[in-house]
Amino acid sequence: MAFFSTLHTTIKGIAAAVPKEEISNWDYEHLSESERKMLIKTIGVEKKRRAPKHIATSDLCFEAAKVLISDLKWDKKEIDILIFVSQSKDYFLPSTACILQDRLGLEKSAVALDIGLGCSGYVYGLSVINSMISSGGFKKGLLMVGDISLVSCNYKDKTTYPLFGDAATVTAIEYDENAEKFNYNLGTDGSKFDSIIIPHGGLRNHANKESFDEIEFLPGIFRSPLNTALNGFEIFNFSIDEVPKSILEFFEKTNSNNNSYDYFVMHQANLLMNETIRKKIGFEKEKVPYTLAKYGNTSSASIPLTIVSELRNKLITEKVKFLIAGFGVGLSWGVVSFSTDKIVCPEIIEVE
Amino acid sequence: MIDIKEFIKILTSEFDIESDFILTPDTSFRSIKDWSSMHGLIIIAMADSEFGVTITGNDLRQMSTIQELYNLIKSRKEQ
Numbered sequence: 172m173a174f175f176s177t178l179h180t181t182i183k184g185i186a187a188a189v190p191k192e193e194i195s196n197w198d199y200e201h202l203s204e205s206e207r208k209m210l211i212k213t214i215g216v217e218k219k220r221r222a223p224k225h226i227a228t229s230d231l232c233f234e235a236a237k238v239l240i241s242d243l244k245w246d247k248k249e250i251d252i253l254i255f256v257s258q259s260k261d262y263f264l265p266s267t268a269c270i271l272q273d274r275l276g277l278e279k280s281a282v283a284l285d286i287g288l289g290c291s292g293y294v295y296g297l298s299v300i301n302s303m304i305s306s307g308g309f310k311k312g313l314l315m316v317g318d319i320s321l322v323s324c325n326y327k328d329k330t331t332y333p334l335f336g337d338a339a340t341v342t343a344i345e346y347d348e349n350a351e352k353f354n355y356n357l358g359t360d361g362s363k364f365d366s367i368i369i370p371h372g373g374l375r376n377h378a379n380k381e382s383f384d385e386i387e388f389l390p391g392i393f394r395s396p397l398n399t400a401l402n403g404f405e406i407f408n409f410s411i412d413e414v415p416k417s418i419l420e421f422f423e424k425t426n427s428n429n430n431s432y433d434y435f436v437m438h439q440a441n442l443l444m445n446e447t448i449r450k451k452i453g454f455e456k457e458k459v460p461y462t463l464a465k466y467g468n469t470s471s472a473s474i475p476l477t478i479v480s481e482l483r484n485k486l487i488t489e490k491v492k493f494l495i496a497g498f499g500v501g502l503s504w505g506v507v508s509f510s511t512d513k514i515v516c517p518e519i520i521e522v523e
Numbered sequence: 524m525i526d527i528k529e530f531i532k533i534l535t536s537e538f539d540i541e542s543d544f545i546l547t548p549d550t551s552f553r554s555i556k557d558w559s560s561m562h563g564l565i566i567i568a569m570a571d572s573e574f575g576v577t578i579t580g581n582d583l584r585q586m587s588t589i590q591e592l593y594n595l596i597k598s599r600k601e602q
Contacts, residue, residue, distance in 0.1 A: 403564065411568065
């Protein structure tokens with residue numbers, strides 16, 4: 172695994188935006204009442220937000236960024252790097268980050284680029300933007316991380332639709348000579364690339380007429396090759412094995428343990444999976460916040476969304492030490508530790 | 524490794540099965556009311572946390588009874 176640190180950057184603020192429409196798994200039509208009960212209890216997802224067709228992930232990022240920049244009282248001229256981490260981009264090309272640079276009114280001297288990762292995206296995004304800012308060439312950066320996932324899930328696929336929700340976030344990062352370092356432990360296993368996949372529409376399998384055909388993969392489970400397909404058992408075993416291992420390795424490398432951190436925030440994958448990981452590394456329940464019940468699995472947005480939703484008051488008033496773990500699609504995973512000290516954190520923004 | 528009676532006790536509580544349905548070694552998983560992939564995840568999580576054993580989706584597809592599941596976990600644990 173790749174263990175490394177970045178220096179001289181600090182998080183100044185985090186904002187999250189969600190679509191206004193809330194949907195509930197109690198209303199999901201492809202499960203019986205007792206199946207819904209079992210699903211909500213096991214995977215922990217009760218409600219989530221769903222973006223209407225006219226809202227793209229970048230719109231949620233844009234709204235969150237507007238509020239965050241204004242609350243930070245940042246001068247837009249000083250924002251010289253923007254990174255957009257997502258698997259739900261505006262277009263095949265160009266990069267969504269370029270569009271956001273213009274919409275936000277950033278200078279033409281700003282650097283803007285996309286990173287295509289999902290559940291591990293926040294950790295990877297932090298590692299890239301911090302590395303670039305720590306070089307000393309940049310002053311202020313925006314890390315935009317989020318996904319609109321429900322649009323690619325088939326409503327008639329009970330293995331995906333009840334799980335996911337839509338959300339996006341922005342983290343503001345600044346160069347700071349005296350900042351505490353960020354530590355990372357990152358890994359990849361592409362041999363399981365098809366465990367979470369949208370099979371058609373890229374260059375490997377061009378979109379064609381068959382791409383739109385709904386197929387019954389298992390009794391009662393329908394999807395097309397343009398929908399997200401999820402191998403739940405494989406992802407489950409990967410996560411409960413690889414994530415605790417990389418955290419224990421991280422503890423060893425950093426000479427730290429559970430007590431070194433105020434909070435352990437995981438990608439909100441599914442409750443049974445997350446609880447199995449939590450118990451394996453022995454974190455107390457009180458230190459591990461969840462938003463699965465309110466927002467579902469929001470892919471790359473889930474970690475910063477959970478921080479804003481559950482820890483906002485602490486973020487604003489106190490210094491907080493975080494241990495973070497993102498894991499999933501790729502397969503790709505990462506652990507990062509950092510501290511925040513009385514940062515700006517607007518309430519969750521609802522977008523219509 | 525615990526005996527199959529104890530194993531069934533754990534499974535009954537993990538599945539949160541109503542008291543009018545009694546699991547036996549010969550019970551087929553799929554006969555459990557509203558059997559779904561959620562039950563599969565519960566089995567995988569239990570095998571990992573209680574016994575330190577990995578059960579895959581393929582394993583589950585190839586088994587049908589509680590006895591078979593118990594035997595597999597036991598043999599992997601003893602390896």
